[in-house]
Each structure stands twice: as structure tokens, then as C-alpha cells.
Amino acid sequence: MQRGAAEKSTRRPDARRLCTTTRGQYRYDEHRTLNSPATEDGRTSPSALCEVALTLIASSGVRQILIDEAGNLLNAGRSTQQQSLAFIKAITNRGVTISIASTMNLVNVLAADEQLQSRFTRVEIPMWAESESFRSFLASIELELRLPQASGLSDQAIVRWLVSRGCCTTSRVLEVICNAKRIADSQGLARIDIRLLDIALSHGYVGEGTRHGDF
Incomplete structure (x- = not known):
């Protein structure tokens, strides 16, 4: 019993449903468990969480993802922005279609990455005028x-x-x-x-x- 309890305590709670806060920090649902590399402060590393998400996307048969309010990615630091864009690129590499709803600010960020820019078709929502x-x-x-x-x-x-x-x-x-x-x-x-x-x-x-x- 003591050995089993000790083994259970070494398992790190992690997310099967991932989300990003406006600060770009990753948080997780503690109802799931996963053994994955952790950072020095004991948290699961963002790269490991991304790998978990990619595995779940593939195993669940997701074919399309809509990212609304994607401009919030710009509220994070440059490092987290790059991680997020790399994650989006990794998802598209798995054959999953991604649609992003955002403003021109994020369009300009995507345009700075030739590979990402080539994977998206820009569609502008028309503005109403007196007519x-x-x-x-x-x-x-x-x-x-x-x-x-x-x-x-x-x-x-x-x-x-x-x-x-x-x-x-x-x-x-x-x-x-x-x-x-x-x-x-x-x-x-x-x-x-x-x-x-x-x-x-x-x-x-x-x-x-x-x-x-x-x-």
C-alpha cells in the first residue's frame, strides 16, 4: 500500500483540455494525468503540453479548428507568441484545417512567417455602409x-x-x-x-x- 501510494504521488496532473490565458501561460485540468517532462518549478513544459494536444487532436479525429479572438496571442511575450505560432504550424502539419478570426494586427504577425502565411487564405468580413x-x-x-x-x-x-x-x-x-x-x-x-x-x-x-x- 505504501509503495502504491508513493507511485501515485509522483504522477503529475496534466491537461487533456488545454487553453491559454491572455498572458500566454498554460493551465491544465487536474482531473487527468500524464507523465511528461516538467520544468524546474514542477510545471509541465509548454512543449510537452503541445505534444499532448497534438496527440489528442490526432486520436479524436479532429479535422478543423476555429481559433476565435486570436489577437489575444499578441498580449503574450514574444517567446510565447512564437511557441503559439509554432503550435499552429504543427497542427496544420497533421492535416487539420485551422481558421483564425482576428484583426489586422495578427494578420501582420502571420505575414512575417512565410510558411504560415502560405497556409492561410485571407477572407475579410465586409463592413456595412448606407445602402x-x-x-x-x-x-x-x-x-x-x-x-x-x-x-x-x-x-x-x-x-x-x-x-x-x-x-x-x-x-x-x-x-x-x-x-x-x-x-x-x-x-x-x-x-x-x-x-x-x-x-x-x-x-x-x-x-x-x-x-x-x-x-
């Missing part, structure tokens, strides 16, 4: 909201308000309008107007209990 297509898009959103009264989201005043406030991507437009809809519901209002859109843009969804005169 018939944008008005049609807003009108279709309003139909889905099913408010008691028409809000006129496709009216010129609201279209120009959205564009002037930088709400020019689909995700941002939906976020602001959906938050305005929640505020309208919580206040018992029958429609969305620019005042509610302004609150939604400035404060997000302020939750139940908000009243018409709170802002």
Missing part, C-alpha cells in the same frame, strides 16, 4: 424581432446612426439591436428607437428592472 442591402438586412432583422409596433430599423435616420457609431459589422449590428430589444421588453416598450439603441451601444443590456427614465 439598399444594409436597409434590407435591417428590415429582415425587424421582422424577426416581432415587436408590437414597427421600429423602422431600415429608416434613414437609424441606418445613418448605426454607420456613424461604427456598427458596421453583422455581429455588432445584431448585438446592439438585440440588446435594445431586451431593454424594450424590460421597459414594456412596443418598439425600438434611437434612444434605446444608444443605451444598448453605451451600456449593453442593462437587465430587468430598468425603467424608461433610468437613462
Whole structure:
């Protein structure tokens, strides 16, 4: 019993589900175990964790990975950035497709590595501008909201308000309008107007209990 207990205590807890913090430090799930090389302070080395992740990706049959908010990699030090990029390159070497959602800052970092740059096709998300297509898009959103009264989201005043406030991507437009809809519901209002859109843009969804005169 004593020998078994001693052997168990030498096993290092490690991750089968890996993630990176905004500082670029690796953390792990202690519910799994793995015998792998450790650093001097007793932590499993990042390179060993990457090898574990590559093994798990291969064994689980993953064919595609989407990395959202990949710009957070830039918050880490240069060494960790290079490790992360090398890890991405290693994944693509295994035949796994990677899609990265980020800003131009990370695009420029990837462009500095010829091998990485050649593995990605750049696709830019179009920005909405004042146009018939944008008005049609807003009108279709309003139909889905099913408010008691028409809000006129496709009216010129609201279209120009959205564009002037930088709400020019689909995700941002939906976020602001959906938050305005929640505020309208919580206040018992029958429609969305620019005042509610302004609150939604400035404060997000302020939750139940908000009243018409709170802002």
C-alpha cells in the first residue's frame, strides 16, 4: 500500500483540455494525468503540453479548428507568441484545417512567417455602409424581432446612426439591436428607437428592472 501510494504521488496532473490565458501561460485540468517532462518549478513544459494536444487532436479525429479572438496571442511575450505560432504550424502539419478570426494586427504577425502565411487564405468580413442591402438586412432583422409596433430599423435616420457609431459589422449590428430589444421588453416598450439603441451601444443590456427614465 505504501509503495502504491508513493507511485501515485509522483504522477503529475496534466491537461487533456488545454487553453491559454491572455498572458500566454498554460493551465491544465487536474482531473487527468500524464507523465511528461516538467520544468524546474514542477510545471509541465509548454512543449510537452503541445505534444499532448497534438496527440489528442490526432486520436479524436479532429479535422478543423476555429481559433476565435486570436489577437489575444499578441498580449503574450514574444517567446510565447512564437511557441503559439509554432503550435499552429504543427497542427496544420497533421492535416487539420485551422481558421483564425482576428484583426489586422495578427494578420501582420502571420505575414512575417512565410510558411504560415502560405497556409492561410485571407477572407475579410465586409463592413456595412448606407445602402439598399444594409436597409434590407435591417428590415429582415425587424421582422424577426416581432415587436408590437414597427421600429423602422431600415429608416434613414437609424441606418445613418448605426454607420456613424461604427456598427458596421453583422455581429455588432445584431448585438446592439438585440440588446435594445431586451431593454424594450424590460421597459414594456412596443418598439425600438434611437434612444434605446444608444443605451444598448453605451451600456449593453442593462437587465430587468430598468425603467424608461433610468437613462
